[in-house]
Amino acid sequence: MAIDIRWDKRFEVGHLRIDHEHQVFLDLIRSVSQASETGEPKAWCMRLLNEVKKYADFHFFSEENIMLRTGYPDYPEHQQKHAELLALLDERIHAYATDRISLEAVVVYMFDWFAMHTTKMDKKLGKYIDGLKE
Numbered sequence: 001m002a003i004d005i006r007w008d009k010r011f012e013v014g015h016l017r018i019d020h021e022h023q024v025f026l027d028l029i030r031s032v033s034q035a036s037e038t039g040e041p042k043a044w045c046m047r048l049l050n051e052v053k054k055y056a057d058f059h060f061f062s063e064e065n066i067m068l069r070t071g072y073p074d075y076p077e078h079q080q081k082h083a084e085l086l087a088l089l090d091e092r093i094h095a096y097a098t099d100r101i102s103l104e105a106v107v108v109y110m111f112d113w114f115a116m117h118t119t120k121m122d123k124k125l126g127k128y129i130d131g132l133k134e
């Protein structure tokens with residue numbers, strides 16, 4: 001059961017830099033999904049998962065800097081959500097590393113999180129930044 005991981009207009013936040021980083025992030029999730037389908041060695045899959053984790057960490061930090069720079073009022077809860085997502089991702093990666101869940105399950109988790117977070121919280125941030133230009 002392969003999920004279709006591709007960029008869709010519904011993920012657009014309307015901020016050039018954030019949208020660009022989200023596209024890279026989705027690319028990384030797609031490479032894990034492909035590795036899962038072709039049955040790549042576990043050590044390689046772990047490297048790909050770590051790449052996702054490092055990029056997620058970087059991307060969240062960078063989004064938080066945008067929030068701080070623009071005086072975003074919902075920064076505390078958004079930052080808190082980022083921390084939660086990272087902790088959960090870490091947990092899932094660990095579960096895969098210790099053979100408790102499949103790689104496919106990690107992919108589904110990452111993609112769901114991506115779709116949920118970008119279409120809800122990140123869109124709210126995009127709207128706020130847009131409003132500053134008026």
Ligand SMILES: [Fe+2]
Nearest residue numbers: 063117121122
């Ligand atoms: Fe975010």
